[in-house]
Structure formats: C-alpha cells, structure tokens
Amino acid sequence: MVKKYARKGLLAATVLLGLVPAAQAFDTGPHQDLTREVLSEIGFNQDANETVQLENWLTDYYTNQPVLKKVLPSISHSLDQLHFDGLATTSRVDHYWQRFTVNSKIAFQEAARNKDSFRILVLLGMSLHAVQDFYTHSNWVETHPAPSGFDYATVTWFDTNKREGVRTGIYPNKDAPSREVAHGDYTFGMNHDSQSRPEYHRAYTFAYAASRQWVNQVRAWVTEIDANEWQAAQNQSLTDSERGQLKAGLEAAYRISEWVTAEGNDGHWKGKGSGSGPEFYAKGAAWMVTPCEKFTRPFFTPVPSEDYINKYNCVFALTSRHEDGRQDLGVDAPATVEVPKVAHIPIKKQMIVVRATEIKELPVGVFELKIDSGGIADFYAKITIDGMMLLENTYQNKERVVDPWDTFKFVDDSKERVDIHIEVWDEDLPFKTSDDHCDINPGDKEDLDMTLNTRNQELSGDVRGIFDNHDKPWGEGGNKKNRAFMKAYCCSRKLADLPPDNNGEQASVTVAKASAGPAILSLLALGIVGGVVRFRPQERGRL
Incomplete structure (x- = not known):
C-alpha cells in the first residue's frame, strides 16, 4: 500500500536526488520509432499512438530511478523485470516468455471487461517495451541469421522452436562474470541498443516484426472480450488538457534522453554524442513540475489494499502473481497455467x-x-x-x-x-x-x-x-x-517472410485495420528523476 507518509518521503527524496541519469538500454528513439510505425500501420490515431509511445518510455524512465528503489521497492523490482535482462539460459528465457504472455492476456482482457480503453493503451506501451527489449538485449540476432536470398530475418520467439543457446545480457554489468555476457554499454556487451553497436539494424528489424505480431495478438485478446474496446483504444480521444500533458511528456522523453550526462552517459536518444549537462538538469527540473498525471498514475496507483495494487497497478498487472492466474515474472519455472498462443503474422x-x-x-x-x-x-x-x-x-x-x-x-x-x-x-x-x-x-x-x-x-x-x-x-x-x-x-x-517452423503451433492470421505540479503522487509520476529509456548499444554492423 502506498501510504501518505511514504509519498511525502518520496517527494522530499526526489527533490534532493532528482536528476540522476539512468542506465543504458534500446535507446529512446528506436523504441519510439518502432512503436509509432507499427501502430500507424494498423490505424491508431495520434492520441492513442502517442500515449503508447509515452508509456513505453516511462517504463524505462521509472526503472532507472534510485529513489524509487528506496521508497517503493516493490514497484521498482517489478519494473526491473520488464526489460528481459539477466536471463542467462534458454530455459530461463522460455519461462519468462511463458509467464509474461499469461500475465499479458489476463491484464488486457481484464481491461476490456472493465471497458477501460485507456488502460489498454498503458499496458500496450509497457508490454511493447519488454517485447522490443528482448531482441536488443539478447543474442537472438546472432542465433537467427537471415535465410539465403534475404537481407534480414524476421522470425520471432513465437515463430520457431530453434531457440538453443538463446540468452540475455546480465544487468547491472558489475554482476556479469565477463564482458561478453554483460548487457554492456556503447562499447561492449551483448546489447544492440543503438547504431553504435554491431547488428543494431538486425535487432531493430526483429523488434519491428515482433511488435507487429504482439499488437495483433493483443487485438485478438481484447476483441475476444469486447471488440468495441479495441476500437475505443485505437481511436482514443483526449481532452485538450490531456493532450498538453502528453505533449509535455513526449518532449521530456526526447530532451532528457538526448541531453542526459554524468556517470558515463553522453545522450541516449539514438546513440552517444548528444549529451549536454546544463540542458539536461534544466529540463529535468522543468519536467519535475510539469503536470502529466494521467499518463504517469498507472505506475503508482494509490490504492487501499495490497490485493488491489497487485490487480490494478499496471506494472504489477504484468509482473506479479495473483489468484486470477497471473504469474510472478521473477520465478524461474514454467507457468502454472496454460500459456496462450501468439499467432504468426506475415511480414510482406x-x-x-x-x-x-x-x-x-x-x-x-x-x-x-x-x-x-x-x-x-x-x-x-x-x-x-x-x-x-x-x-x-x-x-x-x-x-x-x-x-x-x-x-x-x-x-x-x-x-x-x-x-x-x-x-x-x-x-x-x-x-x-x-x-x-x-x-x-x-x-x-x-x-x-x-x-x-x-x-x-x-x-x-x-x-x-x-x-x-x-x-x-x-x-x-x-x-x-x-x-x-x-x-x-x-x-x-x-525481409524474409517465411512461415513458422514450430510444427504449426502458431496459426497465420491477418492484421485488423482500424476504421479510420499538482499532488505529491503526481510529482512522483511526473518524472522527478532524470532517467532515460532502456535501449542498449554495440559497434555498428554495415547494412
């Protein structure tokens, strides 16, 4: 439960420690570009598309806040689990995907039953962040080369049983036994987070294919409950005030990522070289007092009971065990309930x-x-x-x-x-x-x-x-x-556009095209601490 005194303490701490740079990840720009392109393809309007982009960034932003780790450790721990880090064996990766898919289907269908189309967008941003991170934080690129006659492979985790040797980098880097298995930064490690890193363009292509597949599956889960809620989500209509909050949030995502400095950071929009300390701290201070509560509240829903927070806080909805069947993402074991299928979708x-x-x-x-x-x-x-x-x-x-x-x-x-x-x-x-x-x-x-x-x-x-x-x-x-x-x-x-090779477990489907400074909690949600999105980097490979 988020108690009043805890929120006051958090406010004081964030004022003092607010401008701490974040660790590295798939840089902010690639996350935004992938999300915007995929959602535009299937007919999301601007309000819906930009909402998902912002929630995608906030997933990284709040993961990297040291104050959050001290004041709300349960939320911080759950956010840590949305980046596919530290899965050192193929079985651990498999267990994560099983549990993540179970949790996602339950969470999206619950939002549809509650006729909460905005929550669908929040969950979509958070879950897309995790899906995209898998392909940049793992060795999927190295273990799945392009087939003969094609420049790029597009096979996703759900499309194949050829997964031997797949693992993700260990983060923080200091916990890794060697530089080769660490997540790394712009100069070493397993990541493919920006154009600074080898095979970034291949990881980006896999993440694009996987994002299309994931959005299509989410559509299927939601429409199974209520097709009108999927239409309401992708045709979201915000008020003028809410659009102002959204614009401010996206501006912060760009500028904080672009200008972040200190602790070895030199910008994290799309690679290094853009850092600027005075501008970073000035933008962080401005963001600290900018209203954006509608979009940040789902990370810190004030609730009267622990059961409620586990079920309705969007972070916990994707990561925590609940009696409705949701699984703890931190447990290295197969899911204890039936794992939903994620359908193959042609690329073309x-x-x-x-x-x-x-x-x-x-x-x-x-x-x-x-x-x-x-x-x-x-x-x-x-x-x-x-x-x-x-x-x-x-x-x-x-x-x-x-x-x-x-x-x-x-x-x-x-x-x-x-x-x-x-x-x-x-x-x-x-x-x-x-x-x-x-x-x-x-x-x-x-x-x-x-x-x-x-x-x-x-x-x-x-x-x-x-x-x-x-x-x-x-x-x-x-x-x-x-x-x-x-x-x-x-x-x-x-791009290769081959059918799945996992014994027909994934049925081919088609994509549905759409017709056309207030409260203390809000101050936390505003992003009082300067972080950046978790796309991580490698020496570039030529296209």
Whole structure:
C-alpha cells in the first residue's frame, strides 16, 4: 500500500536526488520509432499512438530511478523485470516468455471487461517495451541469421522452436562474470541498443516484426472480450488538457534522453554524442513540475489494499502473481497455467535504409558566419521516408561526424517508388531562440528530395544515380548560409517472410485495420528523476 507518509518521503527524496541519469538500454528513439510505425500501420490515431509511445518510455524512465528503489521497492523490482535482462539460459528465457504472455492476456482482457480503453493503451506501451527489449538485449540476432536470398530475418520467439543457446545480457554489468555476457554499454556487451553497436539494424528489424505480431495478438485478446474496446483504444480521444500533458511528456522523453550526462552517459536518444549537462538538469527540473498525471498514475496507483495494487497497478498487472492466474515474472519455472498462443503474422515488407556516412561544416568566407556563430556545429537530421519523419541523433560540438545516422522505414514489399526528404539542422541550446536550418543542397533550396526505385536502387530528384552501399555514397553540399556537406546512401533491403517452423503451433492470421505540479503522487509520476529509456548499444554492423 502506498501510504501518505511514504509519498511525502518520496517527494522530499526526489527533490534532493532528482536528476540522476539512468542506465543504458534500446535507446529512446528506436523504441519510439518502432512503436509509432507499427501502430500507424494498423490505424491508431495520434492520441492513442502517442500515449503508447509515452508509456513505453516511462517504463524505462521509472526503472532507472534510485529513489524509487528506496521508497517503493516493490514497484521498482517489478519494473526491473520488464526489460528481459539477466536471463542467462534458454530455459530461463522460455519461462519468462511463458509467464509474461499469461500475465499479458489476463491484464488486457481484464481491461476490456472493465471497458477501460485507456488502460489498454498503458499496458500496450509497457508490454511493447519488454517485447522490443528482448531482441536488443539478447543474442537472438546472432542465433537467427537471415535465410539465403534475404537481407534480414524476421522470425520471432513465437515463430520457431530453434531457440538453443538463446540468452540475455546480465544487468547491472558489475554482476556479469565477463564482458561478453554483460548487457554492456556503447562499447561492449551483448546489447544492440543503438547504431553504435554491431547488428543494431538486425535487432531493430526483429523488434519491428515482433511488435507487429504482439499488437495483433493483443487485438485478438481484447476483441475476444469486447471488440468495441479495441476500437475505443485505437481511436482514443483526449481532452485538450490531456493532450498538453502528453505533449509535455513526449518532449521530456526526447530532451532528457538526448541531453542526459554524468556517470558515463553522453545522450541516449539514438546513440552517444548528444549529451549536454546544463540542458539536461534544466529540463529535468522543468519536467519535475510539469503536470502529466494521467499518463504517469498507472505506475503508482494509490490504492487501499495490497490485493488491489497487485490487480490494478499496471506494472504489477504484468509482473506479479495473483489468484486470477497471473504469474510472478521473477520465478524461474514454467507457468502454472496454460500459456496462450501468439499467432504468426506475415511480414510482406521491405526495409528502406538511408544511412549518412558523413556530415561536416563547409568553409566560410572572411566575412561570413559559421553555422554556429559562437562555436562548432551541433548537427542533427530530420529524415522523412514514405511520409514518416524520423528524428535522428544530435552531435554536440562536432564540425565533422563519420557515420552519424542510420534511418529505417518499413514499406510494403510491392512498393516500387519511395519518396525521401532529408533536412540537416544545427541545434541551438536554450540560450538561443531557434535551431539553424543547414543548407545541404547545391541548388536554390536547403533540403534534399529524392525518390528511390526499390527494384533497381536508382535515385531520382535532387540526387540521381545508384548509391546503395557504404562504399558508394552520394555527396551533396550547400552554397548558401549555414552550408554543410553530407554523404549518404539509400537502398531497399529484403525481409524474409517465411512461415513458422514450430510444427504449426502458431496459426497465420491477418492484421485488423482500424476504421479510420499538482499532488505529491503526481510529482512522483511526473518524472522527478532524470532517467532515460532502456535501449542498449554495440559497434555498428554495415547494412
């Protein structure tokens, strides 16, 4: 039970210890991009989609709060279990998946019975975080290479019985007997959390396939109880005030992750290089007093009894034992009830890749200002593929960056032409009024627009020709104010779309497309402590 005195003590502690950086994980950006893309595909509206994205981030954010571990250890312990860490044998991984799947079905169907569509979205964000983390925190990439004739494998845990040797990295790293089996960070370990790490792009592809499969199965569980509740969830309608809270939460997710520093952190949006201490602490302090209670309350529901908290707090709903059949995720044993099946879902997609191999400032004349008039550029990119804008990492105080951005978007495998739009910006930190739009186009405009022919890899538009691998990039530079030079390549890659090989246990199905500073508890829920999302990192593999 969360007692009044406990919440007061927590408030005092968080005020003193509030801005402690978090440990590493699948960085915040990949979690958000995966979630947004998958939910957009099946027709979630903006309110619903962004709610799930925020709950996904908060799952990491609160996991990494040292104050929470001291004041609400049961919640903290349960949050620790939502990241697939420390499962050192295949049997432990199997037991976790069994228990997690049992708990998830019960929790989602309970929300449907209670006609609580918002709770469905909260549970979806939390559970997707765990599902995505498995593929970046484990050696699934290494044990499941792409089949002959394809660039990427998409087989998920539920699609195959070929699981021998699968395990996840040990976290914290100090508890690991060797660097090879530790979760690691940007320079070592098992993780594939950002583009800094080997095989990140393969882990991302597996996580995409698994996220589609999981959302489809959740839809089936919910509609089995009440199809109207699934429609209500994906067509969620928030009030203006709630949308303001949601916007503030997503801004905090981006900025806290981007700017986090200390204890070896140097940003965790999409790799390292974006950390900025003054901005991180300023944003953490602002987030501390920003109302966001609707979205944070499910982590800390004030309740009158322990039974109630186990059943209705969303964290406990996914992780704790209950008489309704839910299992303790921390127990290394098979589930004690029948484990639900998770149906295979065809992929039928190709991956569009835009990979920047270099970005740098261009020389200026004697009387011209540099991109950052007060120092060195802080480059970041906005890359739009097939209508979806993906916000890439910032590199603070770097006049030249090699291999700065890996950008992915999945499109139907039948699509022959894909539009690409590239913008490069210089971040001006809060002391300036706005960021600087960089010029990377030798013509009259600043940005680059092109179309990729996915059949022959040829580009048309502002860039023309075939530039489809790391050794053959195109290079374009601007000729106006804030000019920069960029090298990159663009290509499509084939995804395997094979039937499951586990004796037909997973039936193939199709995806349902939708028609179109207040209270003390709230202060805890607001994110008084500065954390970041748990996507973790590896030396990059080439695409």
